[in-house]
Amino acid sequence: MDRDTILTSLRERIVAFATLRVSRDHAEDLAQDVLALLHDKYPHVVELTELVPLAFQVLRYKMLDAHRKALRRGEYNQESVENLGMAASGGTPETQLDQKQRVERLVAALSRLGERCRELFRWKLEGKRFPEIQRLMGQKSVNTIYTWDLRCRKQLLSLMGGSWE
């Protein structure tokens, strides 16, 4: 799958995704902004496994930016997202506070998980991949780990209030 095909598909999916949260016109603009950024800033990224995650990352920042603008009741931030650092290292005090609160919610949610889910999450945080986790948990099939992880993720998401934000 070449880069143009990937970007075409991405645009279609981003519009459909953003339409669920913002208006159709705004969703079109959002998708256009994401693709423009990928085109201008990351022309060297051609691999599917790199381009798609990058698109998700850009999309999230664009949507957060739109959210902030909405919170300011029309006082739109004229600063372009292109000028923001992509790694978001450090961040504003507002971002830092938001992240801190999300981490605390996540810690609280994790403590309410079952033993197996916590163990699974811990190994993932340690960078273990599913086949490794399968061996660590003594399972014959990696599908078992996939299923357990899906259930644990849903449970954690539920404990977080239905959103990772």
Place this chain on the structure above:
Amino acid sequence: MPEHELEKLLGGFAADTLTPEERDALFSAALQDQHLFNALADEQALKELLTDPAVRRRLLQALDRHRTQRSTAWLDKFTSPAGLTWAGGVAVGVFAVILGLNIYQDSLRQASETAVLEEGRPSAPATAPSAQAPRREGEIPEPRKGAPIPEPATQDRVAPQRQHSREKPVEGEKRHRLSKEEKAAEAPIAAPPKPANEKATSGDQPARPGSPSSALSLPPMKDIAGAAAGVSARALFYAKGSPGPEASLRDLEKHAQPSQAPERFGLQQTLDQTAPAEYLALRYAFVVRTSEGSEREVTAAEAANHTGPVLLRVETNQQAYLQIWTSTGEALPELLLPSKETGRISLKTAGRQRQEIVVPRERERLTLRLARFPFGPITRQEAVMAGRSSGGQITEHASGTEEQATYVANPDPSAAELAVDIPVGARALP
């Protein structure tokens, strides 16, 4: 992985732990599946959070802390007073169960030992004053109660076992009549040759009861004169049944031979010390069938000269285990009783229960082994050694018109086994 199950990879996307193959499959599917794309877009928030190493460290610390807390909480449960009480209670319970089981097993063992002793003791005495009184010379002996009615010859190697019963007066009367007839017909029979260590009764004694089943019929003084210096094997054999379990052998002897008290003093002294003991004793005799069909005990020499079948009749004074081996020359012995067909190596026999076998003429000797406990498996070579009689046991021949038997007993109450070597066939001839 089927396309509809690619959602299961979402957890790996957030933690960035997908393999290259999983990433390729997941993102390819996300471009085709809006639902999966939406899920991935939502997961991006968590992915962003977990990308920060500080956040990862914090989450890992929280998870580790939780695990440690769980471990310490579990330990705290035991170290708390309630936990210690609970653990102590469990320990006491386990200890009590183990102790109870030990006590129970001990009681079972004691009960079984008591049962064995009780079984070995004589049954309730059926004493009759006239039977205890000394008999005068020439007096017709009391019929042998429970003596078997003559039966036709059997083809079986081992005759059916017959239990003596003192409560069978009809059989006793039959035996009484038979003994009168036999008494008139029989001439005095010479006693069998006596080994050096054996004590024999005189052969010229008038017929006396001599019934193995009749515990009331103690031997006259002359019969046990040979044993006066020591203990009479015959007396030991009958010691169990007559006066009752609590009576001493001294009482038995006193009732039987009141006039011989001075001579029996030494025996009394000895018997007093061993009165409650259970002596292991047996009685054996050769039995032939007369032309009238009745059975008659004969000497070993008579049995050797008898042309018809000769039976060896063995009785014990208590419940015990019996083996009869047969041998010829230097050949290894063979077990004759219990027979091979039974598949056993010990024949359990009750007290005063007759065991009869047909004496094999081609053999030179029989070996009787009697023990309080079942015999273990031994080789035939070992049987040769085991068949040698121990030095402590005493043998006594009782000869009379009605009785031609040999009594073997061990005056040591702790003796658990008897062994008797019996020459048969030509070797039994003087």
